[in-house]
Amino acid sequence: MKAVKAYAAKSADTPLEPWQLDRREPGPTDVEIEILYSGVCHSDIHTARNEWKGTVYPAVPGHEIVGKVTRVGESVTRFKAGDTVGVGCFVDSCRHCRNCNDDLEQYCENGHTQTYNSLSQDRKTITYGGYSTHIVVTEHFVLNVSDKLPLANVAPLLCAGITTYSPLKHWNVKKGDKLAVLGLGGLGHMAVKLASSMGAEVTVLSRSKGKEADAQRLGAKYFQLTTDPENMKSMAGSFNYIIDTVSADHDYNEYLALLRTNGVMILLGAPPNPADVSAFQLIGGRRSLVGSLVGGIKETQEMLNYCAEHNISSDIELISMDQINEAYERTLAGDVKYRFVIDMKSLK
Ligand code: NAP
Ligand code: ZN
Ligand code: ZN
Numbered sequence: 001m002k003a004v005k006a007y008a009a010k011s012a013d014t015p016l017e018p019w020q021l022d023r024r025e026p027g028p029t030d031v032e033i034e035i036l037y038s039g040v041c042h043s044d045i046h047t048a049r050n051e052w053k054g055t056v057y058p059a060v061p062g063h064e065i066v067g068k069v070t071r072v073g074e075s076v077t078r079f080k081a082g083d084t085v086g087v088g089c090f091v092d093s094c095r096h097c098r099n100c101n102d103d104l105e106q107y108c109e110n111g112h113t114q115t116y117n118s119l120s121q122d123r124k125t126i127t128y129g130g131y132s133t134h135i136v137v138t139e140h141f142v143l144n145v146s147d148k149l150p151l152a153n154v155a156p157l158l159c160a161g162i163t164t165y166s167p168l169k170h171w172n173v174k175k176g177d178k179l180a181v182l183g184l185g186g187l188g189h190m191a192v193k194l195a196s197s198m199g200a201e202v203t204v205l206s207r208s209k210g211k212e213a214d215a216q217r218l219g220a221k222y223f224q225l226t227t228d229p230e231n232m233k234s235m236a237g238s239f240n241y242i243i244d245t246v247s248a249d250h251d252y253n254e255y256l257a258l259l260r261t262n263g264v265m266i267l268l269g270a271p272p273n274p275a276d277v278s279a280f281q282l283i284g285g286r287r288s289l290v291g292s293l294v295g296g297i298k299e300t301q302e303m304l305n306y307c308a309e310h311n312i313s314s315d316i317e318l319i320s321m322d323q324i325n326e327a328y329e330r331t332l333a334g335d336v337k338y339r340f341v342i343d344m345k346s347l348k
Helices: 042-048 151-158 160-170 186-197 209-218 229-234 252-256 279-283 297-310 321-332
Strands: 002-008 017-023 030-039 065-072 084-087 090-092 134-138 178-182 201-206 222-225 239-244 259-267 288-291 316-319 339-343
Touching (some): 042 321, 065 151, 160 239, 186 201, 186 209, 252 279, 316 321
Parallel strands (some): 178 239, 259 288
Antiparallel strands (some): 030 134
16 A cells, blocks of 8 residues: 545535545556646546535546556556556456457446546445546556657547547548537547547537637637527538537537437537437437447557547646646636646646
């Protein structure tokens, strides 16, 4: 056991504060990592504030982790001390169910172990995430990170990157497809970069007029305001795909109406409350409303390699650990360009 510094939420309505937690000694298959950068995902905020219920306090969020290997267990073959590595949204799974065997550990039928606020496979130990100086993860769930791209900008690929890459691949988004990205935040800006790199014609749907120039710089062809009802009407039947990244409750029916016949609306955002969906919005145009959860380990490695090859990383604002509460407020206000990343040196 090694005591490490961390930042934790101690309750749903108090700011995050310094804390200390114990990391296990690396077992035979474990990799011990010194965390260099940790991205700030909106899921961290949902969890810290118990918006999805079930948060166990103190909670240490953070699942966009890039760092250096410090020690490895004797059976580890793929990593050695000094390697640059990443850890994403989950750190273990049963490894033998149908989905684990199909490289879809995120859908483990026996319950995967998320990087924070989750039960380890022993079903007893709670996990703590990347807002800490070190983490110990079993080898299978550790990713290789190329040193080609700036590491702070790579950290958000471990959640925002794979969460948007995986559905683009699964639904075979390709050249010429008309794809809308709803919400230009952490996930949204990665969806714009990745979909446009795959040849889709991308439109950003946003409530924030001030993001128009950025949308185009990131690769979108068009920018449309969702707050203007006339504008929304004019887009009826326009898109093959909508990638919905909005974190707050909203009316799915308004956006389903923007899909063409056979269009697919892919929910990535996870608002706290259930929503009403009108059957007529789906029946009318043989439309689909679907969802997707991050991506498996094999696909995450594929995404990291793809991003290194295509020079794609996240647009970030680098902060120190003690700026985390301010960063949460700015994220909630939609004021992040486009991912906060914590420089973990600030905690050492
Ligand atoms: P984020 O950076 O806060 O971006 C969300 C964007 O949604 C905002 O920038 C804003 O864009 C828009 N938005 C926010 N509140 C809104 C409101 N009340 N009405 C309309 N639009 C609103 O968040 P993120 O980190 O990208 O995460 C987005 C969501 O995805 C969260 O719910 C998160 O938990 C979830 N998530 C899911 C997965 C998965 O595997 N499916 C993985 C990671 C995260 P505009 O200013 O452009 O309107
Ligand atoms: Zn995330
Ligand atoms: Zn499994």
